[in-house]
Structure formats: C-alpha cells, structure tokens
Amino acid sequence: MDNKKAEIIEAIKKYHTIIIHRHVHPDPDALGSQIGLKKLLKHSNPSKEVYAVGEEVDKLLFIGDMDVISDKKYKGALVIVCDTANISRISDTRYDHGDMLIKIDHHPDYEQFGDLSWVDPSYSSASEMLVDLFLEFPEGFIMNKEAAKSFYAGILSDTGNFMNGNTTSRTLKMVSHLRTYNIHPERIHNSLNIKTKNASRLKTDILMSFNVTDKGVAYFIITEDLLNMYGVDRIEASNLVNTLSNVRSNKIWAFFIEYPSEIRVRIRSRNIPIASVARQFNGGGHSLASGATIHSWDEVDHVIQALDQVCP
Known part of the structure; x- marks a missing residue:
C-alpha cells in the first residue's frame, strides 16, 4: 500500500x-x-x-x-x-x-x-x-x-x-x-447541518408519516409534488435521510426521491450490511450507507422486500 x-x-x-x-x-x-x-x-x-x-x-x-x-x-x-x-x-x-x-x-x-x-x-x-x-x-x-x-x-x-x-x-x-x-x-x-425552515417542516412530516415493515425497515417516499409543496430541493430532502435513524425500532431506513427520469434511493442501517441490496438496484456504497437507482414506483416494493430479507 x-x-x-x-x-x-x-x-x-x-x-x-x-x-x-x-x-x-x-x-x-x-x-x-x-x-x-x-x-x-x-x-x-x-x-x-x-x-x-x-x-x-x-x-x-x-x-x-x-x-x-x-x-x-x-x-x-x-x-x-x-x-x-x-x-x-x-x-x-x-x-x-x-x-x-x-x-x-x-x-x-x-x-x-x-x-x-x-x-x-x-x-x-x-x-x-x-x-x-x-x-x-x-x-x-x-x-x-x-x-x-x-x-x-x-x-x-x-x-x-x-x-x-x-x-x-x-x-x-x-x-x-x-x-x-x-x-x-x-x-x-x-x-x-443547519436546516432551512422549509426543510425542518419536511423533517416533521417525515417523522409523522414514514412507513415501516414488521421487520423494522422504515421508508419515506419523496415525490416532486412533495418537494414543491415544501419548497425544498432534492439535495436538502436527501440530506434528511438520517431523520429516521432516531427511531429506536428502525433497523434499516430508506428514502425514495423522485427525479425527472429516475428515482434515487438512499439507504442507511444500524449495524446491518445493506450494500448488497443497493448493488441489486444499480447502486452500491458502504456496508451501512448505500445508494441505488430505480426507474418506476413499482420497484419500491422490490427494494423494500430485499431490505426485509437482510433484516434479522
């Protein structure tokens, strides 16, 4: 080396x-x-x-x-x-x-x-x-x-x-x-780290509205309409992903963020390797922090199912 x-x-x-x-x-x-x-x-x-x-x-x-x-x-x-x-x-x-x-x-x-x-x-x-x-x-x-x-x-x-x-x-x-x-x-x-007022309001919505599977995979979908409603851009929104890390029962958490021609997925976890799942969906990254890309909302369920499978 x-x-x-x-x-x-x-x-x-x-x-x-x-x-x-x-x-x-x-x-x-x-x-x-x-x-x-x-x-x-x-x-x-x-x-x-x-x-x-x-x-x-x-x-x-x-x-x-x-x-x-x-x-x-x-x-x-x-x-x-x-x-x-x-x-x-x-x-x-x-x-x-x-x-x-x-x-x-x-x-x-x-x-x-x-x-x-x-x-x-x-x-x-x-x-x-x-x-x-x-x-x-x-x-x-x-x-x-x-x-x-x-x-x-x-x-x-x-x-x-x-x-x-x-x-x-x-x-x-x-x-x-x-x-x-x-x-x-x-x-x-x-x-x-300091958030805008609009991003802070979106953060509140995330905590109130996120979904979670029985195995502890939490996720939140951020559409273009939601971004427009809060006046938040995609980078600001994606930076809120660890909002879901503060919920004790969440073992894995993910954001699905709508872009013009794709949906980008940000995945994080608490001590559960998730990079292999990201690689299944045109992505990759670190063991506990990865990203992926899908091209239709129909694929969201496939990503969640794959994350459920690695969740003990």
Whole structure:
C-alpha cells in the first residue's frame, strides 16, 4: 500500500497539469477531497495547472467551485478521480482523456479502474485518505487553511459529525491536524447541518408519516409534488435521510426521491450490511450507507422486500 501511495506522490510531482474528478451528484466528501486536493497542490506549487471539474451544487459552493476547461487541457495531463467506486458514476466523461489515471477511494473496490488505484475502505472518507497521504509524504507539499477547510467538510460529513462507526482514532488524528489551520469548524458544521425552515417542516412530516415493515425497515417516499409543496430541493430532502435513524425500532431506513427520469434511493442501517441490496438496484456504497437507482414506483416494493430479507 505504501508503494501505491509513493507512486501517487511521484505522479503528482511529475505532471504539470492535473485534473481532478469525483462522482456525480457530489456529497461533501466528493467535493471536499476534490477541492481540498486542488487547493493543496496549487498552494504547494503555483506554477502547476490544477483543475477540479464536474457539476456544481449550489448549497455546497462554500467548499469550492468547479473549473470549466477545454478538452485540450487533458493532453498530457494527470487525471485523479476521488471518492468514486464505479466508472459510470464519474462526473465529466473526459476522465479517460489524460495521460495517466489515478483512482483514490474509500468505497469497497467493486470495479477497478485507472493506471494506479489506491482504495482503502478502512478510511472514513476520501478526504481523510488525502490528509493522511500528505502527512506521510510531506516533502514538497504545503497544507493551507483553504485546503484544510475542504478536507474537514468531507470528513465531517462522511462520519456523520464524527458519530458514525467509521470514525477512528486515525480519523480524529487527521481532524486534529486540520484544526491547527484556524478553519473555524463551527462555521463548516453550520454550513452542512443547519436546516432551512422549509426543510425542518419536511423533517416533521417525515417523522409523522414514514412507513415501516414488521421487520423494522422504515421508508419515506419523496415525490416532486412533495418537494414543491415544501419548497425544498432534492439535495436538502436527501440530506434528511438520517431523520429516521432516531427511531429506536428502525433497523434499516430508506428514502425514495423522485427525479425527472429516475428515482434515487438512499439507504442507511444500524449495524446491518445493506450494500448488497443497493448493488441489486444499480447502486452500491458502504456496508451501512448505500445508494441505488430505480426507474418506476413499482420497484419500491422490490427494494423494500430485499431490505426485509437482510433484516434479522
């Protein structure tokens, strides 16, 4: 593993142009790892061309914004894909137009890609991986406040505010290091966790109206009409998924969120592996936190039945 990390460092030092990708529909760790890496590399060597590409999420712009670049920038470039387990989920399909491709990810390695791949699910997040990488290989690299803020946001989000089981002593060591850069963690926490009035009202509806099976699989369906009624966007709504974690009898909980051409499923659990179910429905993820995609409301029952089957 150390050889892989050393090879990544060698490649980063070698290339003048570095283009960083992550997964579609980015969460704070996807953006935090991507933007944090960009800011660290650019601060360490201002003469390098370092870009972060992909679609933007308005509510996460505090982490950083995206670059718009031409195809010709990929010629002779190093491309790094962060926090992305599957090729189909890489944002911006030009990821394979560069000279070399590196994958850095903390999800289970169900699909290998890239000329060089560092995958380690023992990390809480891709952001934690990158902080650890540059602590282990500090020569020629300089962390700064802006990079530290981005990495912190990624770790904070993927650990559920350091409350999830993936928060390890190593995670806290990385966070302790980031906090030495005067990053104002309370501001990052507020940006990620404080809900709007409309989202808070939807949260109340969720707690009053969710469904639950006899085996303890709780679920809530969020249609476009419901989003419009509350004036809440899909990202705000999906971020409420752990509302159902606070009900003691819920062993597994899921949101079904309507999009124009698909229904996205967010699945969480309390100590019950659910990634195998997500993979049955065009998805995947971590053992206790996964996502899937279905294409009709008729499939909701199939997902619930599959979750019931893994529920003891």
